[in-house]
Amino acid sequence: MLLTVDHVTLYRYSQPVRGVVQSHRLTPSEFDGQRTRSWQVTVSDGLMGGQFRDGAGDLVQAWTVQGPVSEIAVSVRGTVETTDLAGILRGHKERVPPQCYLESTPVTLADLALSDLSDGANATGGGLDAAHRLATLVADTIAYTPGSTQSATTAAEALAIGKGVCQDQAHALLAMARRAGIPARYVSGYLHASQDGSLHEAAHAWAELWLHDLGWVGFDPANRCCPDDRYIRLGSGLDALDAAPIKGIARGRGAESMDVQLAVQQNEQ
């Protein structure tokens, strides 16, 4: 599939800030399922900082903006050719050992309920079937409900109310997989929504589980599937914060508000 992304994030500050530092993971991953045709990221009034590929294979680009400034626009535009690999992250170069992704973070801690749910799925050993069972369990127990949670909601909290968005579902899957001894990580990216509206959230997130015979495999509880050619993978981390496509800190007292415009469209071949 040929997908074109048009993504603008607008940061507004109630008072001008003295400066902004950002760290971006906004470039499509390089693996057999994705080929980037063109890609450009710009930051209004931004000065490009250092660039490097990190141990997880993500391209990180730093930016700074010198103040005083009260509005910053981060624009992403580009086209990616995608192939359906049934969720398998084939041909992705990375060096971080899978064991590192067994570590829990505050939002992905398995409480008693998550632990019970994970133990009940009998997933220890980490086969493909076990991974699917865990993903299905998440989808069954945390109903996709926009607006039901906040960005700081933990996996345990989402399970307790039985509702959440893709972030919560991914966090819950990470908690349950790690509980079963399966390395798991949070993936951020884009999703091309189909015409009939069955898929949602163009700025999307899912989980990858490390399975012995397959390596990293994506699971998207929100859509009850493995990522295919409608997905564009950007980067990964231990949780949503760690994998955030844009991390930033502003120097100054102004309160920050954010506005996102995003379209992921299929091109005519």
Place this chain on the structure above:
Amino acid sequence: MTTYFNEMYENGAVRGPYGQLDDWMRNMPAELRQMKQAEAEALFRRIGITFAVYGEGGDPDRLIPFDMFPRVFSALEWGKLDRGVKQRARALNAFLADVYGRGEIVRAGRIPANLVYRNDAFEKEVVGILPPKGVYSHIVGVDLVRTGPDEFFVLEDNCRTPSGVSYMLENREIMMRMFPALFRENRIEPVDTYPDLLRRTLASVAPPKCNGEPVIVILTPGHFNSAYYEHSFLADLMGVELVEGQDLFVEGEFVYMRTTEGPRRVDVIYRRIDDDFIDPLCFRPDSMLGVPGLMDVYRSGGVAICSAPGAGVADDKAVYTFVPEMIRFYLGEEPILNNVPTWQCAKPDDCKYVLENLKELVVKEVHGSGGYGMLVGPKCTKAEIEAFALRIKAKPHNYIAQPTLALSTTPTFVDQGIAPRHVDLRPYCLVGERVELVPGGLTRVALTEGSLVVNSSQGGGVKDTWVLAG
């Protein structure tokens, strides 16, 4: 009854290195000694060196007792320590380069993967980043004890930001001021080259994007930190700026410090703050001490951070047991300095042995420091041992155990005159383009009679450490 090696006397005779000190000691009247001791204390107070050693906490204004009786090594004895410490520092750095690179030692099955990759100190953000000259730990503090004429053991390694070197320098300074004759009569290797060697070491690891003479700074958490004195002392001696996080900022590809003449690019940061607080964008988002964006500059080669974030994975007490293996694996050499035999309570067999022999053992927390949370079996009551056994059973992986070592003693001034007291040693090895070791270090002394715990929080003091010229 354990016998302890006395570094000054052997079979009733004075050992070679201490020859001159025997007369010095005998010819010093009690009044002079008291006067000198008071003078030393006044000097320490005046220069303000009152912080707790090795970040042990406690009262920051308390003076660490200084003992005027020097601890002495012959050139021959030091030669072995010098080679052994440098060997260790090289192996530890090779290990860090490996585990943040291809992980050969793990693949070869020489160290368990989980011990490395699931270690709290392992930073996945550093994987694949090769720092300048491949050095991760630029200042390695190796804690040593001695049990016999030729027997030295390494208790632990400190690869992050070992403190206490200001004591090494100040102890010498004060001894030279109070007893100039001693330094005329003995040929003692100087230690005051340390600041210059440290500056050269830091300059030698300037990042690829640095052009010209590297600008070096020391990054401190601030004046409330217990080692702030040392930070400002070293900055002074090296002639570099002492900065806090708020004095630095990232712009474009580089880090700058604010100065009265405008921003100045910084190439090398000798940081004395923990990994977690370096960069709120990368590690703890709530940190106010660090510099937002610093890690991205570091990882893209715009600045050097000493020690490298993640260096701590080489120095925890569980990884410690594998250092001899690292020396064989990376250097193809046999370890010059011995490790203390260590039982890992995480292993069921070891744990069983430890619980059955607590009375004879020293038990430590894997991530503990400063002599807190540790059990010295022979010094404990039955009730204390039983209470500690419960803690081990609850969290076995949290503990390691070692035999109680018969730490050597050196003569020490005490209220009653002069008496043997137990000592340890921390030399400071510098690793950059070259591996350097100043002949000397910090000797800590357990001032309480019979005590084997030299930590200042537990009644320890410090001594000047001499290495005699060959």
